[in-house]
Amino acid sequence: MSHHGRGADPTRKTKDFKGTMLRLILWLKPERLRLNLILLFTALAVAGSVAAPKILGNATNIVFEGIFNSKMPAGVTKAQLIAGLKAQGKGDIASMVEAMNLNPGAGTDWNALAKTLGLVVAIYVASSVISFIAGLMMRIVVQNTGYRMRRQVQDKIDRVTLAYLDGSSRGDLLSRVTNDIDNITQTLMQTMTQLLTSILTLFGMLGMMFWISWQLALLTLIIIPFAMIIGGFVVKKAKPHFSAQWKATGQVSGVVEEAFTGQEVTTLYGLQEQFAQNFEAANSQVQQSTFKAQFFSSAMMPLMVLLSNLAYVMIAVAGGYKVASGTMTLGDVQAFIQYSRQFTQPLSTLASMASMLQSGAASAERVFEFLDAEELSDDVRTEQDRAAGAPHEDPAQDGKDLAVSFRDVDFSYVPGKPIITDLTLEVPRGHTVAIVGPTGAGKTTLVNLLMRFYEIDSGAIYVDGINTLDLKRDDLRSRIGMVLQDTWLFTGSIMENLAFGKVGATEEEVIAAAKATNVDRIIRSLPDGYQTHLDESGGGISNGERQLLTIARAFLADPQILILDEATSSVDTRTEVLVQHAMNKLRSGRTSFVIAHRLSTIRDADLIVVMENGNVVEQGTHRELLAANGAYRRLHDAQLNAGTEADTGEALMD
Structure with a gap:
């Protein structure tokens, strides 16, 4: 039941992870000033965090040395103490004491301890404040980027070809604009600050560890190859599941959107079970792919914690030996253990972010795919194109007052399968033209070409004697008004919906238009009148x-030109009288194209155009075409044989 049509596979570019992430980073370019400040603040915060364990180690040394001093007799020098220990055969303890700053009998230097702890607290508080400011600025950067991305997607919708929109699931496109962009912003928010912090912390901790003990630092680095192997394995396994997750999310959105918009038809034909099965299948796919993606990505942290614990055991044993041998102080060992524990944290964070980045990249690729979709051709032809193509002005005017003319127009939705061939049609200003023909004759296509929803393959279309390719689309469409079979009203009041037809319309103008089309009385009969919410x-x-x-x-x-595309086909006969009367007022003095299947909208037309297989096979008034005994006569007789005018649609509807 889902309408996926010719839409591209959302996972088509999932292999280009590096290219996608580079393109995503370029989206941050307008925020480079804030990003530079974030980098500076993050570096300051990390510098404080890196320095604190070393300073805290000094506090540990002060406490440990104070306890040792209090147990030693006063008046004994450090050298005498060491010599006495060696004389007693306690060389290991003597080596440990030799590395300490001792003052036997003095006890703990509480003043120095207070200053050291105060400095550590100040560093941690300052780092937290700076980190908060950097995080706040990062939120601004990410949300601004998301805002620009949504705005460009919205602008793209106005530029993308109608063929692309027709060939894509609405739900999938909505999912790209909402779910995928939300996932991109969440990924950026959760990874960018952590990425900067983790990388700077990693190098900072590594530098401090080598400063304290290069032997223990090398021992710590043994875990890096294992971390890289584990990270690569998890990313490889999680990557296809994240792509499948966001593809399936788009499919779910498509099924839900179709179920809501087609609720009446679904109920009428008893297809609720079918939609339920479609939703269950798509929802199950989301559940399965999400579970697998999260399973692999969540396995990253426990594995990294395991490596961290193994490293901790090795460092504790080796550090204890170095303290006992006098080559390190207890405070330095404590600081090194802190650094080693913190050193594995950024590794774990970077590894876990790999899966998160895969999810963000999968969403970014879907958004970029839409932004890269084929756009409408240039609004107006260049001088070079004009010289090589159809003339700027209609060469067949010859004093005629033509509002619209088609000249040898060819068009095909799919190359090699023409829909309209060699179409020529002249519509005098102020005339009403009815377009009839069987399904697939090209009636609605004719209107789409006039509006430049699609571009013709060859020939030319002229409006007021000017080639439509030499008019901006907005200028062309501002001259044309459309009333379609499928009415479109947006969420808002009736007043807002009516005023949508004219920029800056006053309330008086809206009410005057409602009165002219016989809808004012109906609106005022509603409880809230023109403020009724739709x-x-x-x-x-x-x-x-x-x-x-x-x-x-x-x-x-x-509008100068009016298009009525089966505007009365979905209303009852009594309402049709009101609608027809309103349309007659609307058509008065305007050039009108009427695509219809009821004789009430065909008989009074100034010109009836009969189309078959993309060609105009007959033109004339109702009487002239009946007398010609051609295609129109066959359509007319098919209506008569149906018994009622309401059944004309079996013969004439598009």
Whole structure:
């Protein structure tokens, strides 16, 4: 049931991890000033954190030496004490005492201890404050980046080809704009500060460990190759599951979106079970891929903790030996153990972030894939294109007052499979043209080409004698108003929905348009009148009333050219009278294209165009075409044989 069409596979570029992350980093370029400050603050915070254990080790030495001093008789010098220990055959203790700063009988230097501990506390407090400021600035950087990304995606929607949107699942596109961008911002927020902190801490701790004892530092580094092997294994295993997770999330969004928008049809045909099965399958895929991704990524930390504990055991044993041999003080061993424990933390963090970055990269690739989608061609032709293509002005005007003309137009959705071939059509200004024909004849395609929703393959389309390729799309579409079979109303009041048709419309203009199209009375009968709140499907009012609102909106826009695409096909006969009356007022004095299947909207047309297989096979008035006994006559007779005018759709509907 899902509509995935020609949309690209979201995991197509998941192998380009480095390229994706580099591109994501480039998105941070506008925030480089804040990033430089974050780097500075992070470096200061890390410097404080790195220096604190060494200073705290000095405090340990003060306490230990104070206890040792208190047990020694006063008046004995350090040299005498060492000589006495050696004479008693206690050379190991003598070596340990030799490395200490002793003053026998003096006890603990509480003043020095207080200063040392105060310095450690001040360093930790300062580091915390600086880290908080850096984290706050990082939140600003990430949220600004997410804002720019959402804005560019929204701008891209206006530039992407209609073919791409038609060939993609709405739910999947919505998932890219919402879920994937949210995942990108969360990944950046959780990894960038930690990444900077971990790398700086890693080098800072490593430097301090080599300063204290290069032998123990080398012993600590033994765990790095094992950490890299474990990290690489986990990343390799988790990577495809993160890609599958976000692909499946898009599929779930697509199923849910279709279930909501097609709820009435789903209920009518009893397809709830089918949608439930589709949702269950997609949801199960999300559950399975998410579980596998999280399973591998969550295994990273316990494995790194295991390595850390093994390193701790080795350092404790080796450090104890060095203290006993007098080559290290107890405070230095304590500081080194702290550094070794903290040294494995950034390794664990970096390893765990690898899986997180894989998830963010998978989402970034999906967003970048949309941003890289094919865009509409240049708004206006260049002078070189104009010289090589169709003329700027309609060469067939010859004094005619034509609003729209098609000249030898060819078009195909898929290369090699033409939909419209060699189409030529002239529409005089102020005339109403009805377009009829069987399904697939090209009626709606004709309108899409006029609006430049799609670009023609060859030929030319002229509006007011000017080639549409020489008009900006906004300028072209500002001259055209559309009323479609599928009414579109957004969440908001009726007043807001009507005012949508004209920028800066006043309340008086909106009410005047509503009165002109016979919808004012209906609106005022509602409890809140023009302030009645509608949802995007226009809930609370009937199909006919929604259609009248769209007609009033088009009336307010006051377009030069009007397109009515089966605007009365979904309303009952009584409501059709109101809608038809409103459309007659709307069409008055305007050039109108009417795609319809009911004779009430065809008979009074100035010109009826009959299309078959992308070609105009007949043109004329209702009477002229009946007399011609051609394609229109066959459609007309098919309607008569159906018994009622309401069944004309079996023969004429698009």
